Amino acid sequence: MFKYLKQLTSLVAVFAVLLTFSTETMAAKKSKTLKNTQKTGFVRCGVSQGLPGFSNADAAGNWTGVDVDVCRAVAAAVLGDANKVKFTPLSAKERFTALTSGEIDILSRNTTWTLSRDADIGLTFVGVNFYDGQGFMVRKSSGITSTSQFKNGISACTNIGTTTELNMRDFFNSRGISYEPVAFEKADEVVAAYDSGRCDTYTTDKSGLAAQRTKMSNPDEHIVLPETISKEPLGPVVRQGDAVWEDIVRWSLNTMIEAEEYGITSANADMMKTSENPQIKRLVGSEGELGAAFGLDNEWSLRIIKQVGNYGESYKRNIADTGILPDRGPNELWTKGGILYVPPAR
Amino acid sequence: MNFKLKDILPQLITVVAVVLVFGFFANNASINMENRGIAFGFGFLSQAASFDVQFSLIEYDGSHSYFRAYLVGLLNTLLVSVIGIIFATILGVIIGVARLSPNYLINQFAAFYVEFFRNIPLLLQIFFWYFAALRALPLPQNAEPIFGNIYMTIKGLYVPTFIWENFNIFFYSVIAAIIAIIVIRIHAKKVQETQGKQIPVFIISIGLIIILPLLSFLIGGVSATLETPKLIQLAQTSFKFEGGISLPPELIALTLALSLYTATFIAECVRAGIQGVGKGQKEAAASIGLTPNQVLKLVIMPQALRIIIPPTTNQYLNLTKNSSLAAAIAYPDLVLVFAGTALMQTGKAIEIVFITMFTYLTLSITISLFMNWYNKKIAIQEK
Numbered sequence: 190m191f192k193y194l195k196q197l198t199s200l201v202a203v204f205a206v207l208l209t210f211s212t213e214t215m216a217a218k219k220s221k222t223l224k225n226t227q228k229t230g231f232v233r234c235g236v237s238q239g240l241p242g243f244s245n246a247d248a249a250g251n252w253t254g255v256d257v258d259v260c261r262a263v264a265a266a267v268l269g270d271a272n273k274v275k276f277t278p279l280s281a282k283e284r285f286t287a288l289t290s291g292e293i294d295i296l297s298r299n300t301t302w303t304l305s306r307d308a309d310i311g312l313t314f315v316g317v318n319f320y321d322g323q324g325f326m327v328r329k330s331s332g333i334t335s336t337s338q339f340k341n342g343i344s345a346c347t348n349i350g351t352t353t354e355l356n357m358r359d360f361f362n363s364r365g366i367s368y369e370p371v372a373f374e375k376a377d378e379v380v381a382a383y384d385s386g387r388c389d390t391y392t393t394d395k396s397g398l399a400a401q402r403t404k405m406s407n408p409d410e411h412i413v414l415p416e417t418i419s420k421e422p423l424g425p426v427v428r429q430g431d432a433v434w435e436d437i438v439r440w441s442l443n444t445m446i447e448a449e450e451y452g453i454t455s456a457n458a459d460m461m462k463t464s465e466n467p468q469i470k471r472l473v474g475s476e477g478e479l480g481a482a483f484g485l486d487n488e489w490s491l492r493i494i495k496q497v498g499n500y501g502e503s504y505k506r507n508i509a510d511t512g513i514l515p516d517r518g519p520n521e522l523w524t525k526g527g528i529l530y531v532p533p534a535r
Numbered sequence: 536m537n538f539k540l541k542d543i544l545p546q547l548i549t550v551v552a553v554v555l556v557f558g559f560f561a562n563n564a565s566i567n568m569e570n571r572g573i574a575f576g577f578g579f580l581s582q583a584a585s586f587d588v589q590f591s592l593i594e595y596d597g598s599h600s601y602f603r604a605y606l607v608g609l610l611n612t613l614l615v616s617v618i619g620i621i622f623a624t625i626l627g628v629i630i631g632v633a634r635l636s637p638n639y640l641i642n643q644f645a646a647f648y649v650e651f652f653r654n655i656p657l658l659l660q661i662f663f664w665y666f667a668a669l670r671a672l673p674l675p676q677n678a679e680p681i682f683g684n685i686y687m688t689i690k691g692l693y694v695p696t697f698i699w700e701n702f703n704i705f706f707y708s709v710i711a712a713i714i715a716i717i718v719i720r721i722h723a724k725k726v727q728e729t730q731g732k733q734i735p736v737f738i739i740s741i742g743l744i745i746i747l748p749l750l751s752f753l754i755g756g757v758s759a760t761l762e763t764p765k766l767i768q769l770a771q772t773s774f775k776f777e778g779g780i781s782l783p784p785e786l787i788a789l790t791l792a793l794s795l796y797t798a799t800f801i802a803e804c805v806r807a808g809i810q811g812v813g814k815g816q817k818e819a820a821a822s823i824g825l826t827p828n829q830v831l832k833l834v835i836m837p838q839a840l841r842i843i844i845p846p847t848t849n850q851y852l853n854l855t856k857n858s859s860l861a862a863a864i865a866y867p868d869l870v871l872v873f874a875g876t877a878l879m880q881t882g883k884a885i886e887i888v889f890i891t892m893f894t895y896l897t898l899s900i901t902i903s904l905f906m907n908w909y910n911k912k913i914a915i916q917e918k
Contacts, residue, residue: 286882305882310573327770343773370587371589389773
């Protein structure tokens, strides 16, 4: 027996190492961002500098909005409390560098999902939480009721470095209209320039137009023209390379949408634990082991629904009830005529 | 060479340390960028920019490359810097000399101007001119013409321009006049130094600069018609002016703010220079019968310029770099167009910031090289 002691000990050592590695991969998925978030105790979320309905801070510093709710959902899933989020207001210039440099972990800032942003700068879009399109706003007194009435020499205010700037050029070029682009960095400056008469029209995503109109000196004086000149799917963004964190954020958003599909709200989520529908039971965590796929416990989706609500509740309290966009348009479930269709959580 | 190892060893170590530090940061950046899937490279400069710019001195639209957009931004920065430097210098010299005037009112007015415009931060001054002063201008349809044809509106300053026929002949006549003036000045100086005769160069110069271009009009077939700005209607309540030259309010606000601000510093440099010339010089010059103007021009200023020019070079560099504040008011300068819009659209932050920094460095070095050469050239040869 002692002749083979050396071989035996080495064999035991190899088995021990294999065992520890295998249990580790089974229990905790490798995600640096998830580990850091659990260590610091809050989710670092990048938001806008104040866009009502999407991410806006009130006078006391409380953030509300549909983009804010996405980050809160991730916090509820990962840390157990939807309030454990640190919000960093970012301008359009800093938003991507803040994410790639590691200053924030989720960028939820009404950012349009485009090919170059997805593929070229080391980021990944993980879903769409608002389907939007670009539009134009003019003064009622100008008498313009459609973009076909735009004449040569029109001056258009917008933000720099956004898809808006590029789409505006494509739009005016395709119609052969010469225009004067006046582009500022901050949304407030754009609104002020348009409001004062420096520009004839203000262009950005239609949801942005509706939101900024509430901030103008005389909101009723302005109308949003009916034409939509581009697709603007707005959604949360994370860094490339952390697959587990991507999945967590993606499926947190999907949970909110799918919960509305099955009629689960923050009020009845607990009651739904005893539902007959197995998909509902999976969504509230009373059946299945879905949490383990991310390295979370099984109540992750229940916490999201209870603390933040489903997609419809979030939309209603942030965008519909505040009067910004009462009509959900394409942002309605596919079963109700909209285009919100997410993969099933199973 | 006669050196000991212990003398150069500290220098060697420092150089190695600096190289190591830079190498570490560069390596760190490249590793992290690779991990995040971000590619480092300048290839994006040949891609189409896809965005338009409000004001450009060269042909540009979104179908041109990012490199051309960079040129547009650079030219706009140069435009603001050159105009700003010219205005600031003129205003600064006037205020500086006024500050030393024996007239109490002029003296105090110059002092008040300097103290007021020097102590308010430049960004606030730019904001004031753009958001407060120029925003208060009337809409194009309500604008009253100044001097009959010039309109100051919230959308810009509209000035009539000339439409030329045979502009090149007029251009050559002006060049010919300038060359003739320079030749006459050199000749007059030589005559004065050898024979003591004074030729009235100033009057001859004025005559030349008026007569030669006039001749080009009369016999050269040059003609110029005035194109005045006309109001056109875009919609029921929005109008704009077309025709003539239009200067966007962003450019006006930036140039105004930069000139007024930098003029205060140049005024103080000028005052320091003039006061730095010994009092005895002024008294001696007066005692040989020179008028106060001649004293200033012939005796004081040449000596004062040696003291004035180096700090004024500083102010020119400051003005050039301060023009980057244009990003706050939508004037499409280098920072807004390249390190703003292009950076946001391509995401290539490191490359773009490098290029921008390098550009400003080159601009500043060029200006200071030129000013140093000028300083040496007009330096008094002390015998």
